[in-house]
Amino acid sequence: MDLSRTAYVILGMLKLGRRTGYEIKSLVDVSTRFFWAASYGQIYPELKRLEDAGLIRGRDEREGARRRRAYELTAAGEKALHGWLASDEPLAHEMRDEGMLKFFFADALEPDEQVALVRRLREQHQRVVERLRAIEPGARGAREAHGEEFPLLTLGWGIAYHEFLARWCEQMEERLAAVEASKKRS
Amino acid sequence: MDLSRTAYVILGMLKLGRRTGYEIKSLVDVSTRFFWAASYGQIYPELKRLEDAGLIRGRDEREGARRRRAYELTAAGEKALHGWLASDEPLAHEMRDEGMLKFFFADALEPDEQVALVRRLREQHQRVVERLRAIEPGARGAREAHGEEFPLLTLGWGIAYHEFLARWCEQMEERLAAVEASKKRS
DNA sequence: TATAGCATGTAATTAGTTACATGATTAA
DNA sequence: TTAATCATGTAACTAATTACATGCTATA
Numbered sequence: 001m002d003l004s005r006t007a008y009v010i011l012g013m014l015k016l017g018r019r020t021g022y023e024i025k026s027l028v029d030v031s032t033r034f035f036w037a038a039s040y041g042q043i044y045p046e047l048k049r050l051e052d053a054g055l056i057r058g059r060d061e062r063e064g065a066r067r068r069r070a071y072e073l074t075a076a077g078e079k080a081l082h083g084w085l086a087s088d089e090p091l092a093h094e095m096r097d098e099g100m101l102k103f104f105f106a107d108a109l110e111p112d113e114q115v116a117l118v119r120r121l122r123e124q125h126q127r128v129v130e131r132l133r134a135i136e137p138g139a140r141g142a143r144e145a146h147g148e149e150f151p152l153l154t155l156g157w158g159i160a161y162h163e164f165l166a167r168w169c170e171q172m173e174e175r176l177a178a179v180e181a182s183k184k185r186s
Numbered sequence: 187m188d189l190s191r192t193a194y195v196i197l198g199m200l201k202l203g204r205r206t207g208y209e210i211k212s213l214v215d216v217s218t219r220f221f222w223a224a225s226y227g228q229i230y231p232e233l234k235r236l237e238d239a240g241l242i243r244g245r246d247e248r249e250g251a252r253r254r255r256a257y258e259l260t261a262a263g264e265k266a267l268h269g270w271l272a273s274d275e276p277l278a279h280e281m282r283d284e285g286m287l288k289f290f291f292a293d294a295l296e297p298d299e300q301v302a303l304v305r306r307l308r309e310q311h312q313r314v315v316e317r318l319r320a321i322e323p324g325a326r327g328a329r330e331a332h333g334e335e336f337p338l339l340t341l342g343w344g345i346a347y348h349e350f351l352a353r354w355c356e357q358m359e360e361r362l363a364a365v366e367a368s369k370k371r372s
Numbered sequence: 373t374a375t376a377g378c379a380t381g382t383a384a385t386t387a388g389t390t391a392c393a394t395g396a397t398t399a400a
Numbered sequence: 401t402t403a404a405t406c407a408t409g410t411a412a413c414t415a416a417t418t419a420c421a422t423g424c425t426a427t428a
Contacts, residue, residue, distance in 0.1 A: 004415080005284060012291035022379050032290055035283040039417055044381055066424045068379060085288050086299050091310060095281035097221040098191060100343065102271050104218055105198035106336040113272050124277055150292040157286065157354060164350050168343060190387080208407050225389055230409055252396045254407060 006042045011081040019070035021047055030135050034158050055080050111180040122169030128162040192228045197267040205256035207233055216321050220344050241266050297366040301359055308355030314348045
């Protein structure tokens, strides 16, 4: 059976102990979101499909009058998750980076506009670094509480990743500023 | 008027002197593909829309019996391209990285499977580096011929980017291998 | 008492890929 | 002569986002 990647996100989040669609979405938004996003429009229909396929089991839990449907992995779901994690199919890696797209075409810009573009790109990456650092204490706490190592390692990767890109921008800014200055002199 | 990013890819490629849908697709596949892909299914309909909107101008050129439609930017198209390049709207940055998604959930894997996952991720990034290095001479030649600096700078970015990710994987491999070894000892 | 958060869900839309159909030209 | 390349295009499909609708509960 072939599942969508988003199905595996759900399976994985249930393995980490999240139960409702809402909780899954909340956790996605502070974790996998940065390399695999998911919206309610995917999560709720997918939960239904996974239950029909017998990979998860849902139960209505009523807290007073508020309905909520809590899910857990079945043995089959656990197996499907592990099968995907361990499979050696090529790993999808796509990105859509508008900043680099503009940079590619930046010969059509004036020198000062080129510098401004790279500066904005750098600032964006720096803002992501800040957001990720803000998540860090919570992630560290979750590790202490449940013993999972990899979510925190992944967060470290995210911080290093955006710091690397910000640093690249910084160097490019200096380089372009030097070119701009030498052109003005001549 | 709001255009799709893919529309700007086309405008930008025409600015670089590409003329037919086929040529645009060929260039995309060795350049922006790594941070902004585009398929025939997008390119040909978009060429039609851009022509209807007056941003590009197409002319049928017959080489013998082979039909081909060559496009060039109009003044309005040039302006639209520059407007997008210089605008300070937030820059879209999305990615879908299955390797890191698996890594995030890798607590569910055995130590040897964890190492294998990161090794495969590293190998994939290294293969991309090789492919990009293979493109380099052509890109260097294009710069000499037409004077564009930024496509080559972007290629440098791509190489540095995948090298960084490969290096991160390498370090993680060592770390995980050390953990695995210490667990076996105990 | 009002706002933020918890909770579920769908309809409409947008973006993009894949696969296919067609046919000419060039180089091995 | 055959395979690769040049060239155009569309139909079907898949993935995913956005916006909306609904209603409960806890907190300031």
